[in-house]
Amino acid sequence: MGIKGLTALLAEHAPKAFQEHEIKTLFGRKVAIDASMSIYQFLIAVRQKDGELLTNDAGETTSHLMGFFYRTIRMVENGIKPAYVFDGKPPELKSGVLSKRFERREEAKEEGEEAKETGTAEDMDRFSRRTVKVTREHNEECRKLLTLMGIPFVVAPSEAEAQCAELARGGKVYAAGSEDMDTLTFGAPILLRHLTFSEARKTPISEINLQKALEGLEMDMSQFIDLCILLGCDYLEPIKGIGPKTALKLIREHGTLGEVLKHLKGRVAEKEEAEEEGKKKKKGGVQIPEEWPWEAAKELFKKPDVTPSDELDLEWKSPDIEGLVDFLVKDKGFNEERVRKGGEKLTKFLNAKQQGRLDGFFTAKPKTSPAKKDKAEEKGKGKGTKRKADDKKDTKSSKKAKK
Secondary structure, three states, X not given: XXXXXXXXXXXXXXXXXXXXXXXXXXXXXXXXXXXXXXXXXXXXXXXXXXXXXXXXXXXXXXXXXXXXXXHHHHHHHOOOEXXXXXXOOOOHXXXXXXXXXXXXXXXXXXXXXXXXXXXXXXXXXHHHXXXXXXXXXXXXXXXXHXXXXXXXXXEOOOXXXXXXXXXXXXXXXXXXXXXXXHHHHOOOOEEEEOOOOOHHHOOOEEEEEHHHHXXXXXXXXXXXXXXXXXXXXXXXXXXXXXXXHHHHHHHHHHOOHHHHHHXXXXXXXXXXXXXXXXXXXXXXXOEOOOOOOHHHHHHHHHOOOOOOHHHOOOOOOOOOHHHHHHHHHHHOOOOHHHHHHHHHHHHHHHHOOOOOXXXXXXXXXXXXXXXXXXXXXXXXXXXXXXXXXXXHHHHHHHHHHHO
16 A cells, blocks of 8 residues: 555655656666565456466466566566565564455455346456455465576565665665555665556656655655654554645654654644534544554654564576576466567577676765864965965066156
8 A cells, every 4th residue: 555645745845856867877786576466466457468467278377477487587688786675574564465355355245246147347457456465375476487488586574565675775785676655764875666567658757865755855764754753654544634735744743753643633633622512513624543552653664573684695697598488487377488588588688798887986985174174275375375475476576667
């Protein structure tokens, strides 16, 4: 789900945080990609013309493998070195959100069955996409595929987005690649979105810079996390009656989420008191859930369960082409010629010596320290005084010559 309304807020208040790229402009970059999000994305997007999932002759789903194989090759061809991160065990605080997602999937299944009887093809497609669930088998097959492709992957202790952010902070990769905006809330310095989208969509890759986002919002990281929780995150249900603009205004006015909640609870108490006195009841209003452990959610964002980046080595290897043929062609029914061509591309580009990025040849010029600056100015003043004295001597000499 990510953070509700954060993209629009940043676009309005921190436009300098955004950059758009063609994939080829990211050559030479290493990127940690949220694999679990990618699998879900491929299961939804990579489909047959009738909207059904891609399957082989045995009826096994292959949409996720098709997406991983060809989208990864596209990145490697453009000089990007992807490393994938898979979800581990979800935090206990997320269990409520996950159970609600399960309920929605079950409802969509029932509505989908009705759509088969009475609905249109569009209705059936919509409901089938809502029933998508990433399984353990999907994850295992994708890891096997990546191993055969020579692409590194990491299984996170918990949230994949948090581990991607850790790899980016630790300098193992340039950026985290995900569609979830909470990757920024976990502290990823650079977030790349739309990286695994189909080339046919012609959607530019969006780069979001966390530091520029904080500057535009005029917040520090702690306040940014507070804002994201108030907007609505994966760990807590949102506060009814608080939209994105109101959330930003409240954090700016009160400084912290704790102070915002004190303010809101005061307003709720005043409203209840007014209702008891028989005053006109206002429609809607702010509704704070009885249990809303925001401090625990904030701690998960500040100190997520991740493997430290210095304990991880990301290594890109030559692909096992015969292994790819056995798995994708013999087991999953892929076209052998296309798989072999894909393997050849991986061999060529993963083994090629990458050209250095132009921005890697430039370094920032160190600023002169205040002490050195003062000394230089004093030296300059001395030279200026001497020059004035010499000018006076020259003037006197010229006057004598005229006389």
